[in-house]
Amino acid sequence: MARRPTADRLLSTEAIGRLRRAAMLSVAAGLFWPLQAMALAWGVQGWVSGADATRSLVAAAFFAGWGLLRAVVERMSARQCYAAADGVIHKLRQGVVTREALRPEGATSSAALAAMLTEKLAALGPWITRYRPAMLRAKVLPLVFIAVAASMSWPVALILLIAGPLIPLFMALVGMAAKEASAKQMVEVGALNSLLIDRIAAMPDILLLNAGAASRAAFEARADGLRARTMSVLRVAFLSSTVLELFSALGVALVAVYVGFSLLGVFHFGTWGAPLTVGEGVFLLLLAPEFFQPLRDLASAWHDRAAAEAVADEVDALTADETPAVLGQGGDAAPLPGPASVHLKGVTVRRGGAVLALPDLEVAAGESVALQGPSGVGKSTTLDLVAGLTRPETGVVEVAGQPLTDESADAWRARIAHVPQSVHVPDMTLRRFLDPHDSGTDMRRALERARAAEIVAALPEGLETRLGETGAGVSGGEARRLLLARAFLTGAEVVLADEPTADLDAATGTAITAALTELAAEGRTVIVATHDTSLAGALGRVVTLEAAP
Structure with a gap:
């Protein structure tokens, strides 16, 4: 069985290198959060223990410093991502235009080509800029956060370890529907563009035959079809977001319950000897939402990937058309010498x-x-x-x-x-x-x-x-x-x-x-x-x- 085309094959070697660097920078930026949380928790512990204001100022300085470094690294990552996206989309557009310009007239609908060059290839941008960095963050950061949490409290690590994998599981199930819905949406985008170009070309005839109402009705029907397909994509997106937020909210709530009852002295288990301190509790509460953030980012990028897969299928279909190209490059040249025979x-x-x-x-x-x-x-x-x-x-x-x-x-x-x-x-x-x-x-x-x-x-x-x-x-x-x-x-x-x-x-x-x-x-x-x-x-x-x- 032939391998299904994937959006990854649209990436050039240069783009893959840029995205790899961007993903590593994104992971590095994510690792700054435990340091920020630690500084904030240390400052809160000082307030509770009655330390002077100097400790709070030092904690705030560390928090701001780590945050500034995190912002700089995230910006560097984003620059790599957007440079990769611009390069890939430009190369694909240039390739499609060059190929179609040298094919016989009528080989591809001009409306379908316009839809591909504008709306469809542009849909690759969010996937390129978000998916690969989000995937690496989802692979690395949750494991790091679980290890850090386990060093203070194994129940918190266990809660995160159970709640975390449920999100990718449901995300994959929803992703199947997302791919199908995105593919149908792309088909409707192309069909609407084709209809619009046809109607514009036939405008003199439409006016001459007084067929404006019928033409408008056909366009409205096609626009309603695109609206329905777009709403299908949005429904799938909202469904996956609901599942994601449900499990992440439950996970954070369970961590909060454990930390709260431990600080109140109701729970006496889960720590490694000494009872949980206020600073440790604050640190774990700050860490729990960030554990789920890479999974949130991946779920969002998963829908971008579904749209990119649909576009990749259409690019494959376009490039698989073996209609032979015209001879030459279609450029200016000096006249060929010899008799006009x-x-x-x-x-x-x-x-x-x-x-x-x-x-x-x-x-x-x-x-x-x-x-x-x-x-x-x-x-x-x-x-x-x-x-x-x-x-x-x-x-x-x-x-x-x-x-x-x-x-x-x-x-x-x-x-x-x-x-x-x-x-x-x-x-x-x-x-x-x-x-x-x-x-x-x-x-x-x-x-x-x-x-x-x-x-x-x-x-x-x-x-x-x-x-x-x-x-x-x-x-x-x-x-x-x-x-x-x-x-x-x-x-x-x-x-x-x-x-x-x-x-x-x-x-x-x-x-x-x-x-x-x-x-x-x-x-x-x-x-x-x-x-x-x-x-x-x-x-x-x-x-x-x-x-x-």
């Missing part, structure tokens, strides 16, 4: 559990080719292979006379203009999007050649408009014409267009066809995947892809 030979691509075989394809520099065939035969996949957005299972993709690899992909994409079916626009002005290199090319002329000048003119802020991720404010056909204008502006030598005239009216389709043929006439390599026979006929060559038998 494309050659696919013996290429197969994995789609889930199936393998799709693509026909060999050779496109010379400056040639325009239309890929046709029924849906599912690999037209769009071929374009993705040429752009380095999909990795072949077998075979070779050659561009500019050399294999397309991780090393050459970014440089090859520097020569490409890609016009996908669904356009995604970065959060920037339209001017910067169309001319990312600030080339100074005549933008008006490029827009006219792409039949997109009137689109920009109709926008409220013209070229300074921010369209948003889904291109809100322009239609699908208008967005594709803007991408063609970008191809004119950037001087892309290779234009890849996926169904550029799909679902468009005749006039818009004609405008896009004209822009593509003009690009081809300038000697650019144009490869189009299309069902549009008019567009295909306007290009230089048609390659028909056949469905597998």
Whole structure:
């Protein structure tokens, strides 16, 4: 049976080292309390015995001094913990962003990714900063306190020895429910984020169809689901806190009863010869609550651990997705030298559990080719292979006379203009999007050649408009014409267009066809995947892809 993923595996070696140091410092800070209690008990014994005020001042000085040292050590421990937490969360976020940025579009929901990067990974913070120090304190300090108590009174040590283990026992039982409740809560957090992103993206359609009430009702239902899951987590937390406080209160009460009756002379057992003194009694009463404090801290951190385990499961599921990353690193690179040619030979691509075989394809520099065939035969996949957005299972993709690899992909994409079916626009002005290199090319002329000048003119802020991720404010056909204008502006030598005239009216389709043929006439390599026979006929060559038998 495969080992269940644990949150501990999310910790780097550096973080583990920091947390180990933090835990040892935390234990050292906890060991200062018996010294403080001893100073306070010594001062109280002096009051009872009628000693002068000097003894009280000395006791107060020792109490304050040990307390100051304890605070300094605790601060040092906390700094180590928070440094470890910041490092782990930053590294995980960076890893997730880097991984997802290089995966094909749609591999992971943007809403689920946003929930992971913000709320879910942030939930690791309390666990990292509290759990390991609390665990070491719970292992060391109670045993030390029992040994110290036993040196004065074995009944007190026995009371603590019996009451203490009951807390971890019930804490472990409650922790099972806490893990399940936290996992369900994390699922609801992701679902709510997904719904919110979907509704924001569909806002124009929602308003157009007057579906605001239905959309609001769906969002309220999902929010109620998250509220219910959150309350489940809180119920488990309050239950464990109640159990903890019950046993710790009983333990402290029994110690107080024993100390009180011993000082009154009712109990004459439990000490090692001499009767229990007032100072010893005060010391034991001060020690008993601190015996339970590490267990309290561990119980609180136990819930943080349950939440972290749920997050670790989701991180495992995300990283276990074997969808191949795109080629390259997605960064800027100098254009790849060589002719703007494309050659696919013996290429197969994995789609889930199936393998799709693509026909060999050779496109010379400056040639325009239309890929046709029924849906599912690999037209769009071929374009993705040429752009380095999909990795072949077998075979070779050659561009500019050399294999397309991780090393050459970014440089090859520097020569490409890609016009996908669904356009995604970065959060920037339209001017910067169309001319990312600030080339100074005549933008008006490029827009006219792409039949997109009137689109920009109709926008409220013209070229300074921010369209948003889904291109809100322009239609699908208008967005594709803007991408063609970008191809004119950037001087892309290779234009890849996926169904550029799909679902468009005749006039818009004609405008896009004209822009593509003009690009081809300038000697650019144009490869189009299309069902549009008019567009295909306007290009230089048609390659028909056949469905597998």
